[in-house]
Amino acid sequence: MKKLTAILLLATALSAPGLAYAKDATLAIQTASYQGPPAYLAVYLAKPDGSYDSTLWVAGGRSSYYRHLRGWIRGISNTNERIDGITGASVGSGRTIEVGITIADALIDAGYTIHVDSAVEGGAENRDDVVLPLNSATSGQVVAGNGYVAALRVTF
Amino acid sequence: MLRRLHSLPGLFAGLIIAFMAITGVVLSLQPVLDHARAPAAVGISVADLAQAVSSNLVGVERIVHSASGAVTAYYDAGQGAAAASIDPASGAVLGDYVPSAFFAFFTELHRSMFLGMNGRLAAGLCALAMVVLSVSGLMLLANRLGGWRKLLASAKGTWSHRLHVELARLAIVGLIVSGLTGAVMSLNSFGLIGDTSGTLAGFPSAVDGGTPAAIASLAALQDLRLGDLRELIFPYSGDPTDVFTLVTSSGQGYVDQASGALLAFTPNSLGQSVYEAIYMLHTGQGLWWFGALLGMASLCVPALAVTGTLVWWMRRRNQPRIVGNVGARHADTVILVGSEGNSTWGFAATLQQQLALAGHKVHVAPMNGLAESYSSADQLLVLTATYGDGTAPASASQFLARLQHLQIQPGLRFAVLGFGDRSFANFCRFAEQVDAALRARAVPAMLPFASVDRQSAQSFAQWGQALGQQLGHALTLEHVPTLPATTDLVLLDRADFGMEVQAPTTVLRFALPDDRRNWLQRLMRIGHGLAFEPGDLVGIVPPGNPVPRYYSLASSTRDGVLEICVRKQAGGLCSEFLHGLEPGQTVSAFVKHNPGFRPQTGKAPVILIGAGTGIAPLAGFVRHNRRHRPYHLYFGGRDPASDFLYAPLLRAALVDRRLASLTTAFSRVVGGHYVQDRLRDDADAIRALVASGAQIMVCGGRQMADGVRASIDLCLAPTGETVSALKAKGRYLEDVY
Numbered sequence: 001m002k003k004l005t006a007i008l009l010l011a012t013a014l015s016a017p018g019l020a021y022a023k024d025a026t027l028a029i030q031t032a033s034y035q036g037p038p039a040y041l042a043v044y045l046a047k048p049d050g051s052y053d054s055t056l057w058v059a060g061g062r063s064s065y066y067r068h069l070r071g072w073i074r075g076i077s078n079t080n081e082r083i084d085g086i087t088g089a090s091v092g093s094g095r096t097i098e099v100g101i102t103i104a105d106a107l108i109d110a111g112y113t114i115h116v117d118s119a120v121e122g123g124a125e126n127r128d129d130v131v132l133p134l135n136s137a138t139s140g141q142v143v144a145g146n147g148y149v150a151a152l153r154v155t156f
Numbered sequence: 157m158l159r160r161l162h163s164l165p166g167l168f169a170g171l172i173i174a175f176m177a178i179t180g181v182v183l184s185l186q187p188v189l190d191h192a193r194a195p196a197a198v199g200i201s202v203a204d205l206a207q208a209v210s211s212n213l214v215g216v217e218r219i220v221h222s223a224s225g226a227v228t229a230y231y232d233a234g235q236g237a238a239a240a241s242i243d244p245a246s247g248a249v250l251g252d253y254v255p256s257a258f259f260a261f262f263t264e265l266h267r268s269m270f271l272g273m274n275g276r277l278a279a280g281l282c283a284l285a286m287v288v289l290s291v292s293g294l295m296l297l298a299n300r301l302g303g304w305r306k307l308l309a310s311a312k313g314t315w316s317h318r319l320h321v322e323l324a325r326l327a328i329v330g331l332i333v334s335g336l337t338g339a340v341m342s343l344n345s346f347g348l349i350g351d352t353s354g355t356l357a358g359f360p361s362a363v364d365g366g367t368p369a370a371i372a373s374l375a376a377l378q379d380l381r382l383g384d385l386r387e388l389i390f391p392y393s394g395d396p397t398d399v400f401t402l403v404t405s406s407g408q409g410y411v412d413q414a415s416g417a418l419l420a421f422t423p424n425s426l427g428q429s430v431y432e433a434i435y436m437l438h439t440g441q442g443l444w445w446f447g448a449l450l451g452m453a454s455l456c457v458p459a460l461a462v463t464g465t466l467v468w469w470m471r472r473r474n475q476p477r478i479v480g481n482v483g484a485r486h487a488d489t490v491i492l493v494g495s496e497g498n499s500t501w502g503f504a505a506t507l508q509q510q511l512a513l514a515g516h517k518v519h520v521a522p523m524n525g526l527a528e529s530y531s532s533a534d535q536l537l538v539l540t541a542t543y544g545d546g547t548a549p550a551s552a553s554q555f556l557a558r559l560q561h562l563q564i565q566p567g568l569r570f571a572v573l574g575f576g577d578r579s580f581a582n583f584c585r586f587a588e589q590v591d592a593a594l595r596a597r598a599v600p601a602m603l604p605f606a607s608v609d610r611q612s613a614q615s616f617a618q619w620g621q622a623l624g625q626q627l628g629h630a631l632t633l634e635h636v637p638t639l640p641a642t643t644d645l646v647l648l649d650r651a652d653f654g655m656e657v658q659a660p661t662t663v664l665r666f667a668l669p670d671d672r673r674n675w676l677q678r679l680m681r682i683g684h685g686l687a688f689e690p691g692d693l694v695g696i697v698p699p700g701n702p703v704p705r706y707y708s709l710a711s712s713t714r715d716g717v718l719e720i721c722v723r724k725q726a727g728g729l730c731s732e733f734l735h736g737l738e739p740g741q742t743v744s745a746f747v748k749h750n751p752g753f754r755p756q757t758g759k760a761p762v763i764l765i766g767a768g769t770g771i772a773p774l775a776g777f778v779r780h781n782r783r784h785r786p787y788h789l790y791f792g793g794r795d796p797a798s799d800f801l802y803a804p805l806l807r808a809a810l811v812d813r814r815l816a817s818l819t820t821a822f823s824r825v826v827g828g829h830y831v832q833d834r835l836r837d838d839a840d841a842i843r844a845l846v847a848s849g850a851q852i853m854v855c856g857g858r859q860m861a862d863g864v865r866a867s868i869d870l871c872l873a874p875t876g877e878t879v880s881a882l883k884a885k886g887r888y889l890e891d892v893y
Contacts, residue, residue: 035257061347067389067401067408074398077359122255124230124237125217127392147237 184451208247280342310886330453494540690776770856
């Protein structure tokens with residue numbers, strides 16, 4: 001227990017400076033019309049070299065199904081990242097979600113990209129349904145995905 | 157309490173539970189259809205199958221092996237995501253895979269009624285309510301039939317009650333399984349029970365990254381049979397650092413596409429295995445026959461909801477309103493009622509009315525409402541039914557315990573009147589216990605213990621007379637149970653017997669009125685129209701008296717006449733009226749169904765035993781025995797020359813084999829016999845018939861029925877079988893008056 005407290009304290013100490021320079025952003029996703037149960041979505045950042053950086057939002061609560069969000073699960077598997085606070089319900093056909101996320105200032109206009117993986121039970125799995133550069137020009141811009149994401153907008 | 161636990165959820169949730177059950181029945185067809193379509197299980201290795209699929213299908217992304225055995229491959233050949241059915245034996249493409257929109261619709265309807273999480277909550281509560289209903293119903297049934305061991309004994313009561321019990325017995329196990337597993341699945345969908353979906357196997361950190369090997373050569377896939385595969389996800393083409401993702405029946409992991417090694421395999425947790433078993437039990441996916449059984453059980457639910465509501469409604473309708481009830485402390489007369497089906501309350505209301513008219517201050521309460529003292533009471537009158545195997549009815553369960561705390565005022569006297577049905581083994585046993593308990597508390601008795609068989613208004617009136625004598629004033633109790641609407645029947649003809657032997661008996665045949673109801677009214681049994689079978693009862697309301705007398709019917713609606721057999725009783729209002737009836741005159745009558753007195757279905761022999769007018773329903777059974785079941789009739793009369801009722805019919809039936817044997821006993825001839833003597837003479841034959849599954853049906857007077865019971869017990873003694881045991885199995889039926 002003491003050990004856990006120590007880790008938590010340490011984690012807070014390390015992340016606090018980062019938070020000081022973080023921006024509140026809004027993520028809006030509209031899903032396409034399709035047949036089937038609600039879609040699982042993972043929205044995450046990739047480094048300039050294309051490797052996984054961090055998770056922004058996950059829609060869908062069953063962790064056993066996460067393996068179908070393939071690009072994301074591959075990236076997050078070898079980190080100790082917690083997604084407890086950034087997980088919501090899966091999104092049904094033709095629905096829109098709008099959630100608040102946090103993006104560190106330092107990552108904007110630094111070659112990072114926003115990725116969305118999507119999957120539907122009994123349907124398709126899309127790695128990189130949407131890929132969007134994380135720069136000031138794309139903020140608030142609506143882009144279309146090539147899978148279950150009909151439209152994506154990140155405003156920061 | 158138990159009854160309320162059963163009726164409240166039933167009434168509130170009955171409709172929606174029935175809806176859930178019907179959608180469940182539809183869904184139970186899916187595993188059955190899948191099973192019928194799926195090819196037989198084969199032992200092909202996953203490596204061979206995956207190799208074949210990947211060479212047959214461009215852009216394959218994953219292969220899914222479902223519980224039914226079907227294999228589906230998902231692929232994207234550049235024109236968007238698509239799916240194909242795969243032959244599990246060869247990996248050949250069978251055609252496009254299109255998931256059933258029909259079952260998808262019903263699945264969503266069943267689990268959430270398209271109302272999202274609120275709908276899922278409602279569905280979960282329904283599942284829970286079904287468990288509560290099943291368990292409380294089971295306990296009620298055990299109480300009613302007199303213990304858990306008698307749970308399979310034949311049920312008695314109205315047709316809706318019997319149907320409710322019979323269907324429930326068929327379906328109960330399935331309903332409890334469906335309800336419990338459904339409730340668990342609901343808890344799971346709300347994330348309220350631990351981790352059932354399994355921990356996620358982390359993506360392996362050490363990947364070979366070399367040139368991908370041929371799929372068929374991957375060791376981890378070669379070792380795996382198709383039967384154990386759940387899902388195989390292919391690596392992205394052109395990404396050598398990606399891996400195969402593998403889900404098997406025992407866990408999940410990854411397979412290196414270069415080395416073929418199994419990486420980071422995580423076995424299923426216990427919780428996950430248990431949950432998967434629960435999921436399989438509820439959906440029948442992977443256990444199609446069990447799903448089909450559950451579906452059949454669920455099919456009973458709408459009928460259970462309807463019959464249950466009818467039972468509740470009849471019980472409620474029979475609950476009388478007591479007008480002018482006096483408080484317990486001020487009453488000089490206290491009436492305590494122990495009732496299960498509320499019919500006893502009707503008698504109590506009549507008693508209360510008449511006593512109040514005679515100037516008494518009367519307090520009426522259920523027996524469980526026994527106060528600690530009745531300061532002004534002079535008489536305590538207990539009217540109680542007996543439940544099942546001699547136990548207290550619901551409204552009297554606390555009475556014997558509470559009686560120990562009753563402060564008995566000097567001058568208080570009591571009388572107990574038991575209500576019951578003599579065809580049950582423990583007739584009025586609880587009432588007798590109450591009588592004995594009051595005597596044990598040294599309360600003086602006003603009247604000896606008395607009983608009323610099958611709501612006999614006559615016995616009740618007699619008891620009222622005796623009570624009036626004790627109270628010092630006349631007490632006329634004319635109990636009129638709420639009667640169905642009567643129909644006027646015209647007498648067609650009559651045949652008289654038994655004049656010479658002082659047993660005037662007449663067979664009366666009435667014309668049936670035209671049935672003007674439509675099919676719906678007939679189905680709902682509303683409106684006029686008489687539908688009856690031999691063994692049912694006709695209630696005849698004599699002129700100048702509202703209390704009906706019941707007679708067993710010797711005919712069915714199909715005969716086009718209503719036939720009864722009436723013995724003239726000296727001073728009997730109704731029998732004298734009927735004996736004075738001439739063709740063309742009318743009576744007011746209604747039919748009371750008596751489904752408890754019918755030959756069982758099947759081919760087993762039936763022993764019919766009747767004396768005097770008791771022959772009437774038995775003759776009716778014989779007349780309609782078109783299937784030539786072996787019917788063995790024992791008839792008792794006084795003199796074959798005078799009161800051999802139905803002799804021509806019975807002789808004709810012997811000739812055309814509607815009757816297997818006829819044995820008669822006449823008491824007023826030289827060397828006279830009673831029918832019970834004949835039975836003892838035929839002990840061997842009776843034993844053989846009972847051993848071959850025969851049912852025994854007895855109709856006649858009380859003394860005759862007692863004698864027959866003793867004779868049959870004597871006949872069966874060597875076999876260890878008894879009348880009470882046969883009764884419990886519904887193989888010994890009595891219609892006694």
